[in-house]
Amino acid sequence: MKRKAKPASKSSESYHHGNLRETLIRGALKFLEKNPLESLSLNTLATRAGVSQAAPYRHFKNRNELLAAISQQGFEIKMKYMMESFLKNRSNPKELLHGCAQAYFKMGLLHPQHFKLMLTSTVCPSPEYPELEKTAAMTFALLKKVVEASQKAGVIGPGDPYHKSMHCWAVVNGFTTLYVEGRLDWLGVNDDNAQTALRVFIDQFISGNQSPLPAHSNFKVFSTTEAEGSLERLKMAEVAIEQMIDVIP
DSSP states (O other): OOOOOOOOOOSOOOOOSSOHHHHHHHHHHHHTTTSOGGGOOHHHHHHHHTOOTTGGGGTOSSHHHHHHHHHHHHHHHHHHHHHHHHHHHTTOHHHHHHHHHHHHHHHHHHOHHHHHHHHHOSOOSBTTBHHHHHHHHHHHHHHHHHHHHHHHTTSSOOSOHHHHHHHHHHHHHHHHHHHHTTOSGGGTOOTTTHHHHHHHHHHHHHHHTSSOOOOSTTOOTTOSHHHHHHHHHHHHHHHHHHHHHHTOO
16 A cells, blocks of 8 residues: 655635535645644635635634544544445454454555544544534544454454553554654554554464453553543443444345
8 A cells, every 4th residue: 555645735715605514624624734733723624715704703713623523534434344344344353453453554644644643633522522522523433343353353452442452453553644744654664564563563463462461550441531422332332333333235
């Protein structure tokens, strides 16, 4: 899977008709191809779209709402790739985790502006942005489903699937971030072998998870008061994922 060259940004992202909300999101992504996140503003996007300075505020009450919408879109793309992989590999448990990891990696390569914004923006999934939180929870719930299916098949060992899901996420997210940022070229990881390298790391993850993770100071995911609400929303997402999968042939 090759790293695609980024298209040159246009000086103007003119808006003529249709959905201004989507025009603003597309304009923001194009702006971020060559400009830092901190310089992005609704006023800048309005100018580039050729609309009044007040027009964006009909769709986003502030800049953070725009960032939340872009992050939500990123999670939707990631979930689409992960679900496609899950459906392709659900009868082959040994490939479930590999396919899920490659789907995540694909999202980072093909949608770098979404991916980077999701990592660097101060806007995170939370009750303040319910649609973003819901989509993020669905994505994590699907990863947990993959982990549980791998456990059931004996590919990885028993233990808290939340812990193992977070462990897997950290491995794949870390690798994808380093690669998308061009931080692995000097180590010999390039377009020709990046997918193979990720596969090796997932093999190492699988090998290291043949038994439950050791307890460290009784650490437990979602054990804080702040995370109790997130856990409830995640459990709702898990039910939704099950229902979604059940209706797919």
